[in-house]
Amino acid sequence: MQISVTPDVFKLAQVFTISRGSRTEAKVLTVKVEEDGHVGWGECVPYARYGETLENVTQLIESVKGPVTRQGLYTLPAGAARNALDCALWDLECKKAGKRAWELAGLPKPGPEITAYTLSLAEPAEMQAQAAKNAHRPLLKIKLGTPDDMARLEAVRAGAPKSTIIVDANEGWSAEVYADLAPHLVRLGVALVEQPLPAGDDDALIGMERPVPVCADESAHDCSTLSKLKGKYDVVNIKLDKTGGLTEALKLREAALAEGYKVMVGCMVGSSLAMAPATLVAQGAMVTDLDGPLLLAEDRDTPLTFDEDGVHPPSAALWG
Numbered sequence: 001m002q003i004s005v006t007p008d009v010f011k012l013a014q015v016f017t018i019s020r021g022s023r024t025e026a027k028v029l030t031v032k033v034e035e036d037g038h039v040g041w042g043e044c045v046p047y048a049r050y051g052e053t054l055e056n057v058t059q060l061i062e063s064v065k066g067p068v069t070r071q072g073l074y075t076l077p078a079g080a081a082r083n084a085l086d087c088a089l090w091d092l093e094c095k096k097a098g099k100r101a102w103e104l105a106g107l108p109k110p111g112p113e114i115t116a117y118t119l120s121l122a123e124p125a126e127m128q129a130q131a132a133k134n135a136h137r138p139l140l141k142i143k144l145g146t147p148d149d150m151a152r153l154e155a156v157r158a159g160a161p162k163s164t165i166i167v168d169a170n171e172g173w174s175a176e177v178y179a180d181l182a183p184h185l186v187r188l189g190v191a192l193v194e195q196p197l198p199a200g201d202d203d204a205l206i207g208m209e210r211p212v213p214v215c216a217d218e219s220a221h222d223c224s225t226l227s228k229l230k231g232k233y234d235v236v237n238i239k240l241d242k243t244g245g246l247t248e249a250l251k252l253r254e255a256a257l258a259e260g261y262k263v264m265v266g267c268m269v270g271s272s273l274a275m276a277p278a279t280l281v282a283q284g285a286m287v288t289d290l291d292g293p294l295l296l297a298e299d300r301d302t303p304l305t306f307d308e309d310g311v312h313p314p315s316a317a318l319w320g
Helices: 054-062 071-075 080-097 124-133 149-159 175-187 199-205 223-229 246-258
Strands: 002-018 021-035 038-044 117-119 139-143 164-168 190-194 214-216 235-238 262-265
Touching: 002 054, 002 080, 021 054, 021 080, 038 080, 054 080, 071 080, 080 246, 117 124, 124 149, 139 149, 149 164, 149 175, 175 190, 175 199, 223 246, 235 246, 246 262
Parallel strands: 117 139, 139 164, 164 190, 190 214, 214 235, 235 262
Antiparallel strands: 002 021, 021 038
């Protein structure tokens, strides 16, 4: 088994801004695993919020010497490196078996899922214009986490009066700010609020009224973090770059649902190769947020299909 990793850069369709900063391109790592004439592919997006860089994630991937199994990858921490390797091994197994990933996982054949489309953080007038341009989309996601969030939220609702709206504060609020905003979220028909408080301060959510479902993102990584969410959150955001791959993501989905949480399936800003395995986890999720390729100006050679039915599972030529 030969394992290789290369950096790839995909230009964004426009500047993408959240409360932590702006970017004009998506920088990803592509993993290739070769064995017995078959090739498996995976992609990860190192995330600075978790101490990841292109360099240290590359080093971690290169530290793995084949042959290795998906279970053998659990010597690595949950995160981007294990994700790319895990997904590449899934793809390799599919190529060897001549089967699709959903078959190997024992899952029903997947179908399309309506995905959120994320509006970049900007001044209210610009966000209203973005919302109006995308008002045909059934589900819009707004990046917030600033002192001027109400003006932005009002502007987006005015621009897209019929779309369902979810908001992501990216840990940008305090408990007091969230409590003050909650009634307005209800008034404006917000369906979900994602990670309102910093992960280290989210105990403040215990005992607070949650008139809008609250979703754990930065507070939820893999199955080991699930026990820390009780009494704080209603929904768990599963991202493969946090769980460390599809293997753990499927386990987390099962465990979260068993404990009464609803599930959101999210992504970093990456290509269709990164989203492809997540479409399996997204089946039947409360919220699917796999819009990474929609934010790009360029993509993989065989990209995912997005249409009025949502994001479709990948072709075998892309992954799995």
